[in-house]
Amino acid sequence: MSKxxxxxxxxxxxxxxxxxYLHQHNFxxxxxxxxxxxxxxxxxxxxALDVLDxxxxxxxxxxxxxxxxxxxxLINNAGKGITGPIEDTPTHEMKSNFDTNFFGPIEVMKAVLPQMRIQRAGKIINVTSIAGYMGLPFRGVYSASKGALELITEAMSMEVKSFGVSIVNVAPGDFATNIAAGRYHTPVxxxxxxKEKYAENLALMDAHVDEGMNPEVMAKAVLKIINSNNPNIHYKVGGFMEKFSIILKRILPDKVYEKLLMNHYKL
Known part of the structure; x- marks a missing residue:
């Protein structure tokens, strides 16, 4: 039976x-x-589905x-980007981002869990971001919303395991998509x-997306997770340095890691 x-x-x-990709593989x-x-x-x-409704x-x-x-x-993929210095970013835009990236996925999970409990089986995959593992300058709200979803995944994974349901997250790095066009950009x-540093970093962020990986890489990773009988809780999909940056954060002193990020973002 096709899933x-x-x-x-x-x-x-x-x-x-x-x-x-999943359609091609008979789902x-x-x-x-x-x-x-x-x-x-x-x-x-x-x-039709609006995660805010x-x-x-x-x-x-x-x-x-x-x-x-x-x-x-369930693959909780809907989300949106947001950029800007925290001081300059309107608070209502921050709340709107959390509504889409955090509360929205929670509402979708709450909607599917009763059926998965009846089945005594189900898998939920939350698409987060490697940015959710660290506070990135001028992307702090996005980092926070995705980091929050990572932690909710950990908590809910334990809560639903006895019902035969697995909840995992997969954190992509930069992929060649139209996400930059859909972001809320705090004006410069x-x-x-x-002004100057934010403008420079906006151009840098867009360049990273344009040079990003093919989205099919993510599709292949998701298929492997679906087919896994005993999936992990955290998956990262991205370039070597993107994934290595998470390891560096674990092992380096805070100030050393912060200095590396500041050098990267020319701050």
Whole structure:
């Protein structure tokens, strides 16, 4: 029997790549978008789902379960970026980012868990970020939202294990997607104390995305996680230095690691 997969944020980027790849490997895939009618030429099913709207989440899950009779895998991929000096970034934009990157995925997990408990089986994969393992300058809110999702994954993994459900996260590094276009960018204010350094780092961030890895690398990693009978809790997918930076943070003194980051970001 083909496994039924729900993947949020499947209209573009990493989500679309994962959904297409799993479809090729004979999974029954339901991708989501706030406006699925605008998503053309995809081989998998699309349903409407807005992670900020609990009713739309429940409706999407109910529709899939009613049609397929089960739901085996949730891939919590929907999210958005945000950049800016913390001092200059509007607080409501910070809260909006947490609503999408943190509270939204939690609501989707809450919606699928009752069905997975009935089945006594299920797997939830939260897409976080390598940025969630460290506070990055001018990306602090994004780092914090993804880091928070990493910790929620750890907690929920223990809470649901007895029901036959696994919850893991996979943290990508920089991938060649359109994430930069969808970010909220705090403006480079003329009177900002961070004007020059922030402007330089905006260009650096966009260059990292443009030079990023093929999203299919993430899709292959997700397939391996789905097929694992005893998955780990944390996975990292990215370049050598991106993954090595997490190891360095564990072993280096705080000030030494901070100096390395500041040199990298020319601060």
């Amino acid at each position: 039924v997969v729900l993947i949020t944020g499947a209209s573009s980027g990493i989500g679309k790549a994962i959904a297409g 029954v895939v339901y991708g989501t978008s706030r406006n699925p009618d605008n998503v053309k030429d995809v081989p998998f099913n699309m349903v 609990v009713q739309s989440i429940q409706k999407a899950v109910s529709t899939i379960v009613s049609k397929e009779g089960r739901l085996d895998v 204010f003329e009177d900002s104390a961070y």
